[in-house]
């Protein structure tokens with residue numbers, strides 16, 4: 001938790017931005033895994049953490065803008081809670097740590113919101129992503145559960161996105177901390193990347209590192225020889241010489257900030273010519289993207305430039321053909337990289353995705369594309385100092401997608417389908433770094449860069 005002045009200042013700014021009505025921020029509750037007493041590790045809601053800082057379950061925060069009053073709603077621990085789960089300072093004391101003076105029992109939530117609704121006040125709340133909070137909203141708003149998301153406040157959502165998107169110095173220090181652990185996780189994964197080692201053993205080892213220094217991993221670890229499956233959570237493989245291991249993993253630190261790195265390592269640290277060639281195209285796309293990312297540039301244009309590099313690199317290898325601009329217009333590179341170049345990173349690994357990916361990543365000026373590949377870019381708008389983003393180009397050979405395009409003759413003029421058959425067992429290569437936009441350009445969130453060239457990765461595996 002930061003100092004209370006930081007939370008007070010954030011809430012002041014939020015109040016000024018939303019202007020009138022009642023703001024409601026619901027914290028998360030415990031989530032049952034297989035029975036109610038056996039829960040997933042508790043994860044507080046990120047916006048609640050950002051404005052209130054308290055990370056225990058069953059809390060809510062109300063800011064009545066018009067009456068200039070704020071409340072923390074929650075119940076003090078019972079003797080049973082204390083016996084089983086341990087004691088904590090009183091809620092009143094913990095609220096004071098966030099600069100909030102008034103604490104009310106959680107049951108007052110319905111009363112306060114009900115009174116607000118009766119006097120036709122606007123209740124500003126965020127889109128729920130857990131059924132528990134959707135149920136609470138349904139009850140206190142008096143609407144059917146399925147309709148609770150309909151009244152979500154765009155004003156509140158946009159105000160929070162504006163604030164959370166620009167990372168302050170203290171947030172950057174937290175992100176750097178998460179990056180330090182993420183770095184260590186990937187170095188360990190590279191060293192373990194030897195024939196005969198199971199994917200599960202490596203994934204488990206690096207997830208343990210994340211838990212040993214912070215809260216947990218920032219998302220379920222992607223670690224597989226089948227890197228062509230973008231979010232592959234299957235770890236049942238045994239590493240084989242000649243294959244690649246794609247590892248996309250990061251940590252969530254003790255203050256909830258995330259890191260998210262990807263490296264693709266040749267098993268045993270020996271790249272084939274073909275693997276080197278593909279790796280070097282992805283690396284060029286990554287390095288050029290980092291060189292391009294600065295204030296005033298849209299990330300959409302950086303994504304397009306990465307697509308250009310990928311298309312031209314694959315053309316040099318004889319896998320595609322034709323004129324670059326026409327290929328980019330037609331979306332040809334999406335066959336090999338069917339995802340976006342990157343996303344915002346912060347308290348969430350896909351920062352604020354719960355609030356709406358398009359609201360976070362696009363605006364009036366920069367609209368989301370509809371074409372396959374381009375449409376998967378989560379963040380496209382103009383970059384500003386303080387934005388933290390991932391840069392993660394990739395090249396994948398997904399046999400089913402290639403066969404589909406071949407059968408449907410999609411972009412057939414650009415693609416040497418016959419030559420692609422040789423790559424059906426290749427997998428995929430993705431490289432990912434985390435950057436922060438500075439007033440002039442950008443820099444890595446964590447100062448040390450993971451081994452990234454073929455030579456550096458080979459050396460790391462063998463070290």
Ligand SMILES: [Mn+2]
Pocket residue numbers: 260343390392432
């Ligand atoms: Mn990512």
